[in-house]
Amino acid sequence: MTKLALGTHPYLLGFEQLERLVERTAKTGNEGYPPYNIEQTSEHSYRITLAVAGFTSSDLSITVEDNTLMIRGRQVDDSEGRMFLHRGIAARQFQRSFVLADGVDVGEAIMENGLLHVDLTRQVPEKVIQTIEIKKG
Template identity: 50%
Template sequence: MRSYDLTPLYRNAVGFDRIFDLLDTIGKVDTSGYPPYNIERLDENDYRITIAVAGFSEDDLDIVAHENTLIVTGKRPEKDDGRTYLHQGIAGRSFERRFQLAEHVQVTGASLENGLLNIELRREVPEAMKPRKIRISKTGGDAQTLKAQDAA
């Protein structure tokens, strides 16, 4: 994948450094494919990330939301349990998965069921950021702002 130098943009843009950092990290996406995962959109504001974590217990998994990054790690003990495998097709290695979250997306919960880790996400836009309807006055006087209304 190509690498772009965004340094000239830093000189002319103020406050866009997070966007530039996001563009820079997109080019460095982990392509290992382990563990496999799904990202679902449940409705307009709800999402779910499902990660296949067969063989991991709740104590082996760690979920951290830091700024706009969700980090899921699985730690497997590096002990030899004395087993002799004729074929080992089930991956039992440690992992770290990172997901970039959009603004105002929060983790609302997580559950582990049948070897699948489900992470629930919800986008909650603050009232101040929602669209507002502006009423147009007929007399040319002061425009009045109405309460925020759902754009649905």
């Protein structure tokens, strides 16, 4: 028996892009830093929260391109001339990406107490019922 790919299943017409989306999501290269939460704040809204202690808002950038929310952080290394006996707080850059469904809009971003909150809203499409006329051939 031949195994069908998701995008080629006969009942899923027009979903070829879904398989590419899953592959793209798997390749985002997200590592475990910085840690984050995703919460549903209402029936149609979400909040992504990243723990970005030590970063200022000018160290962070948030962009959306091709339905991908990209959050990047880059700190300036100010350790020159300082001697650390222990350095457990890393000043490293990061890139965290999230693939957004069609109709998900990025709202505001808020920085408070070392946490970056990014609010998302899912637009609910209107229900459309279309009647197709059957013509005689």
